Amino acid sequence: xxxxxxxxxxxxxxxxxxxxxxxxxxxxxxxxxxxxxxxxxxxxxxxxxxxxxxxxxxxxxxxxxxxxxxxxxxxxxxxxxxxxxxxxxxxxxxxxxxxxxxxxxxxxxxxxxxxxxxxxxxxxxxxxxxxxxxxxxxxxxxxxxxxxxxxxxxxxxxxxxxxxxxxxxxxxxxxxxxxxxxxxxxxxxxxxxxxxxxxxxxxxxxxxxxxxxxxxxxxxxxxxxxxxxxxxxxxxxxxxxxxxxxxxxxxxxxxxxxxx
Amino acid sequence: xxxxxxxxxxxxxxxxxxxxxxxxxxxxxxxxxxxxxxxxxxxxxxxxxxxxxxxxxxxxxxxxxxxxxxxxxxxxxxxxxxxxxxxxxxxxxxxxxxxxxxxxxxxxxxxxxxxxxxxxxxxxxxxxxxxxxxxxxxxxxxxxxxxxxxxxxxxxxxxxxxxxxxxxxxxxxxxxxxxxxxxxxxxxxxxxxxxxxxxxxxxxxxxxxxxxxxxxxxxxxxxxxxxxxxxxxxxxxxxxxxxxxxxxxxxxxxxxxxxx
Numbered sequence: 001x002x003x004x005x006x007x008x009x010x011x012x013x014x015x016x017x018x019x020x021x022x023x024x025x026x027x028x029x030x031x032x033x034x035x036x037x038x039x040x041x042x043x044x045x046x047x048x049x050x051x052x053x054x055x056x057x058x059x060x061x062x063x064x065x066x067x068x069x070x071x072x073x074x075x076x077x078x079x080x081x082x083x084x085x086x087x088x089x090x091x092x093x094x095x096x097x098x099x100x101x102x103x104x105x106x107x108x109x110x111x112x113x114x115x116x117x118x119x120x121x122x123x124x125x126x127x128x129x130x131x132x133x134x135x136x137x138x139x140x141x142x143x144x145x146x147x148x149x150x151x152x153x154x155x156x157x158x159x160x161x162x163x164x165x166x167x168x169x170x171x172x173x174x175x176x177x178x179x180x181x182x183x184x185x186x187x188x189x190x191x192x193x194x195x196x197x198x199x200x201x202x203x204x205x206x207x208x209x210x211x212x213x214x215x216x217x218x219x220x221x222x223x224x225x226x227x228x229x230x231x232x233x234x235x236x237x238x239x240x241x242x243x244x245x246x247x248x249x250x251x252x253x254x255x256x257x258x259x260x
Numbered sequence: 261x262x263x264x265x266x267x268x269x270x271x272x273x274x275x276x277x278x279x280x281x282x283x284x285x286x287x288x289x290x291x292x293x294x295x296x297x298x299x300x301x302x303x304x305x306x307x308x309x310x311x312x313x314x315x316x317x318x319x320x321x322x323x324x325x326x327x328x329x330x331x332x333x334x335x336x337x338x339x340x341x342x343x344x345x346x347x348x349x350x351x352x353x354x355x356x357x358x359x360x361x362x363x364x365x366x367x368x369x370x371x372x373x374x375x376x377x378x379x380x381x382x383x384x385x386x387x388x389x390x391x392x393x394x395x396x397x398x399x400x401x402x403x404x405x406x407x408x409x410x411x412x413x414x415x416x417x418x419x420x421x422x423x424x425x426x427x428x429x430x431x432x433x434x435x436x437x438x439x440x441x442x443x444x445x446x447x448x449x450x451x452x453x454x455x456x457x458x459x460x461x462x463x464x465x466x467x468x469x470x471x472x473x474x475x476x477x478x479x480x481x482x483x484x485x486x487x488x489x490x491x492x493x494x495x496x497x498x499x500x501x502x503x504x505x506x507x508x509x510x511x512x513x514x515x516x517x518x519x520x
Contacts, residue, residue, distance in 0.1 A: 042313075044312060044313075045309055045310050045311075045312050046307075046309045047306075047307040047308035047309040047310075047376065048307035048308065048370045048371055049305055049306045049307040049309045049371070049373075050305050050307075050371060050469075051305075051469065052304060052305050052469055053302075053304075055459075055461070055466035055467070055468070056456070056466060056467040056469060057463070057464070057465065057466045057467070058467075081454055081456075082456060082467065085454060085456055086456050086467065107383060107499050107500070109501055110308045110376075110379060110380075110383075110499055111308055111309070111310060113309075116307065116370075119370060120370075123367060123370075123451045124451060147518045147519065148516070148518040151516045151517075151518060152513065152516065155513065155516065162503070162506055162509075164449060164503070165503045165506055168501075178519045179518055179519065181514065181516075181517075181518060182513050182514050182516055182518065183514060184507060184510050184511055184513050184514055185507075186500070186502040186504065186507060187500050187501060187502045189424060189500065191383045191384060194341055194345060196316070196341075196342060196345055196346050199315075201315070203317070204317070205317065206315035206316060206317045207315070207316040207317070207318075207342065207346065208315070209310075209311065209312055209316060232518065234510070234513050235501075235502055236502065236503040236506035236507065236510050237501045237502065237503060238501055238502075238503040239367050239370055239501070240367075240446070240447050240449065241369055241428075241447060241495075241497045241498055241499070241501065242446040242447045242495055242496065242497065242498075243422070243424070243425045243496040243497060243498040244446065246422055246425055246496035247444060247445075247446060247496065249422075250444050250494070250496050251444055253412070253415065253442050253444050253494050254441065254442050254443060254444055256408070256411045256412065256415065256441075256442055257411075257441075258407045258408040258411060258439055258441060258442065258492065259407065259438045259439065
């Protein structure tokens, strides 16, 4: 690794062969030296989970000038922890995760292994960005994202991010018009409504999970609205979950007497 | 289930035999009818992960007047989803999770399966509270928490919580003085500093994870400070992770040209 070039750490949650992941690696190699660490298996919906009971292992699968690729048996969050603390020759200048095949916009962020990795990096004081594409189409096209990804990453490499803040970047699916630009947004409120389809096998009843994203908050200023309008949605994201607007109004909880 | 009494759903991430879990069930049975759903195995640090590739199963393990207990092969978040959407006779009036054996204060909230379950309930519009005790002592004493837990739960049952807000309640370890009271706090900033101890077995190198919580933010107004001062820390918690203080300052990202 050439210490004159920025060092960029890349991870994801869609597995090491994912198209969006390979695209992100190619793009980042134009900006600096690259260390890649991916999970052995697909880790969708693993959120911020990490490995505490099993043995965590990693191995180098490829190495050449300015490039090293590791694989790890843990989660995306484990990947970041291990790379940052044990595997890299120096602190990365930037951590990127993705490009996730599927949206991580709005409240779906809570389920995302892609964003789990980004938040973990941010908690350790590193600049971090998650990139996701709003489609689950099998043959999803990632080529309309190149310029935006490179330019956002370049800006973060040059200027850094505020302490405790990372970026959650979500792209619209390719359509017949070019992307309109970037919007800095708040996270829309939404939830997954699941259909637990009842199925039977030799062990009896089980549930087959599918669902759809439901939101009553697709309004100007939100990421869901921006994506719907063919903009790239950039949400400055933090790991302080305090509902600050309630700190004063809930002061009456302090009046509860707990020792009588 | 008697529809005249409140229905309280209880889950956790420490496994179904955990002392704090059994304590929480006993306390909640004084307030209403109770439905319990716990995971087959211990699910610490599973965060907001949910099951999408495996078959999800549940079964009744105990049923009596005003009480039903399920077990599920998924995560705490799966437990909430499944109970809420498939297993319960009606919407629960309150969802509680815990009492976790170990803190979920400050930024450690991101790793917690206990709080994952609480946030999932909150996203579905349910009143939800997570309770955790700040000790990992094997023989931890949970008896000093009874009054505070019952009274906080009663208040939420009576008054409800604001939309999109749940409570993350953390207790100090028992000491020789009674708890001083309740403080409504913001989440302190912290991180885990891990020690990846290098170990070897027949398959080669692996990492043994341990670590400690490090914070430079133990100041008045935070949960970590309240706990240190022997107060119960109540953090109103939300799933909107937008760093709102950056929405204006980061507007310059909108100037990036992405189509040339």
